[in-house]
Amino acid sequence: MKVSRGWLLRFAMLPLFLLSGCGALKLSVMNHAGPIAASQWHLYVIVGIVLVFVAGPVLLLTPLVAWHYRLSNKNSAFRPNWSFSWTLEGFIWIPPIGIVIGLSFLLWHYTHTLDPYRPIASNQPALEVQAVGLDWKWLFIYPDQRIAAVNQLFIPVGRPVHISLTSGTVMQALLIPQLAGQIYAMAGMTTQLNLAASRPGVYRGGNTQFNGAGFQNEKFNVTALPPADYGRWVARVRASAHPLDATAYAELFRQASLPQPIVFSSVPQLLFQNILVQSQKPR
Amino acid sequence: MMTQGIWPAVLGRFDWHALPFVRAWENPTASEIIGAGAALIVIIGAVVVVALITRLGKWRYLWSEWFASLDHKKIGIMYIVLAFVMLSRALIEAVLIRMQQASAIDNPGFIAPDHFAQLFSTHGSIMIFFMAMPFLVGLINYVMPLQIGSRDVAFPLLNSISLWLTGGAAGLMMISLVIGEFSTGGWSGYPPYTELAFSPGVGPDYWIWAVTLGSIGSTLTGINFAVTIYKMRCPGMDLMQMPLFVWTALCTSILMIFAMPPLTVATALLALDRYLGFHFFTNDLGGNMMNYANLFWLFGHPEVYILILPAFGVYSEVVSTFSSKELYGYTSLVLATAAIALLSFTVWIHHFFTMGQNADINAVFGIATMTIGVPTGVKIYDWIWTMFRGRVRFTVPMLYSLAFMMTFVLGGMTGILLAFPPLDYLVHNTLFLVAHFHNMLIPGLLYGMLAGYHYWFPKAFGFRLNERWGRISFGCWVVGFYLAFMPLYVLGAAGVARRTQGMFDPIFRPWLYVAGVGALILLAALGALFVQLWVSIRERDANRVFAGDPWDGRGLEWSISAPPPEYNYAVIPQVHGRNPFFDAKRKDDPYATPASYSDIELPKNSMTGPVIGAVGAATAFGLVWHMWWLAIIGVLAIIATVIARSFARDVDQTIPADKIERTERGWLRAVAEATPIPREVEMTTANQGLAEISG
8 A cells, every 4th residue: 555655646746757857958958068069059949940830730730630521520521532733732842842952051051060070260279188988988088288087078168179089999979968969989990079168067978879788887077167277177187196007008998887087197198099009900 | 518528519609507597596686587587488488389289289270271371461460470479579678678767767777787788689679670570571461462453472482481581580589588698789780899809699699690581581572572563463553553552562672672681791791700700890900890880771771661661551541541532642652652762772871970971971961861851741741631621530540640640740850850960969879869760660660550450450350350449559559659758859868878778867767757657558558459359359250341341442452352262363353543442332343243263373382481481590590509510401401492392393272263153152142241331330340341332
């Protein structure tokens, strides 16, 4: 009895639950925190509005026509042999074609401006980050600062970030919905992603391409800090005296989830390039 | 013990831990116990079925009337039985997936990650290859030859071989529950994850061989159907007189012929990598998984339309019949079908916009993707105009059609969103994508197949399905769908990756709960469908429609008895126009006795199909477990079977004219005795399969 009442209570609270669930969208592109994601959201809204007009007539006409011409309605017209009209053909072929042509211009334009490889225009040089997908964690190398972090990414607000990606294992995909779309990381190959944060905050990121038993744990936070705080973070990492040496490197490549993010005060030269070469050698 | 002496040569890489019972005994977690339970269900199910058949003494009957039969109608029914069996398994897996996610919010849940990965891999592989494909192939098999006024398909033996290859492959999927484990690489089996370096176990091998057997079967089916439609139409049936279901069957068959081989090649190359140390898709030594992605989706996208087009055909038949009205815009629909089939080969890149190709390529494929929306939209409007000025009856198939039109449009909307590469970057690989393709395939395939099942069931078995349970099931499929998948759009937009065994944010909880409830309702929908079948069989005598025309049908298939005789048509019909039977009922007497009957030659039963299917599955099993002796014997046995069959000369049976005359007379007498009914009472027991002619 007790159990069933508990369930009833839960059931009664379902609407409340759903309301609280709307918070989920706070993690999405709706709550964008950078120029790329903002532009993507803008595009969502435009396409979404167009689509309302595309789908609207079907959603209205289907139930209306079906109900009006129901068998029991003796007042509706019945023309069993009517099966063609040039006017209607025009209505169902031409406007959709027009809409698709219109959307095509939009698509072409936005696909080029939001090309993940396209550098973000800025008066500051982009921060270089090299991301390596591992089982089951992300290694972020800052080649210019000679530091690295695992399962956490710190970036300065307002400065573009250029990420080069590869994988030290199977294919992965890097997604930070509030900042930018995803791109695959593949062993032996480099892909690129440009993004920027326009306000300080902590944003979720992760791998979205299934890669084994620890896949669900392969998440990280992106922390966007004001430039001065970001500089202090870099200095703190450098002072941490925890270099990415051979032992740490071997440990990173072991298939395992990480309980806590790690930082490395220094990394070997050309680490990213070496991983690229390494992953193409026979195992 | 098993690693010594002769054992490795005999049992390959099998050891006791391949058995889920042993694993559950040694490590009794919920996850392992569920695995062992599933294996137990498979074993008990098999034992019960075998015992029941033996007890009832039905082996000989099953063999001669069903398994060895080359009759396209029986093969079609067997395909659909297979589809329902596999649907049951894959739907239960879907419920487990949803329950795990709902229970795994900052919690390990009750299914371990590796087991969870097997669940989504088998769910996807089964739903596509062993539920959807058998269902549509079965429906086409049953209906298409009847609709074109033919007595069988072009290659009846090949038809049986295709069925049994598919059945063997499905059997392999079931065996993987009991012996070993399945792939964790998803239904698309992307390397390098599925390569030996990352997945050394038997799982990906089960996937490779099940899919390979299935895809060979489908290629052969495509050839068979296309030739049948081109060569075996009855006199007077030009291409532009064919029922729309036949058009969609033709386009689907052509897609099968061209789209299945890339899949067979992709799985074969992956097999070469895994078995012989090749490097097509490995990370090292020059392999490149991008080639796999291209090959797989060169199959994968047309596959979507292989699945959806036959359902479009069903809707065209159903909407026209249950609106008592000629199909609006026949030419438009044919053009749209052909356009969709053609365009389906031009969009495969949209499955990996995120692989790093340049913006020009992505934009071209994005635009091509949107273009498919045009002919698809035209079809929806054609069905609306078909209802326009008609007399719409809300029977179960019609309800499915209406639910399809409303729901499919929503999926189309999210499809256009996904066609925009910059928007796809945000939701690719997330639950948004999962929601999208279920939003296309549940209305676009499942509802269509179920509409077809309800529509043609009386034709195949001679009695109508129970209306009440049909409506209950329909309601559950629709409500369940919305509850199960709308939340996934939200979760996906929030960045929740697909194939995620655990969640970490309590904010997702309400959505996961709603989706879980939806999954349970979908399971109830399937349950209601089985109850419906049970109730309908029990009440069959009250619902007989032996005269053969329960819905005031339009095509040739309604002009014969229900169920049809094995030769389909005593006299090959001659047609004029697109609604031959509907017009005949109004212009002259479609039930007139022909001047004379003559002997009919039909193919004899053959054991070739079942043998090739069983041996094919055994060969695949040998390959999976590295039991080389079994694989070699299997291949030799298949070759021997084919050679032996080629020497068989006595492959036809003759049905004598007097026997045909007796059968036909019996049916015509029943027609004469039946009471014609108006459409208002077609859902009642008054319906004996004879339509009152009006208008």
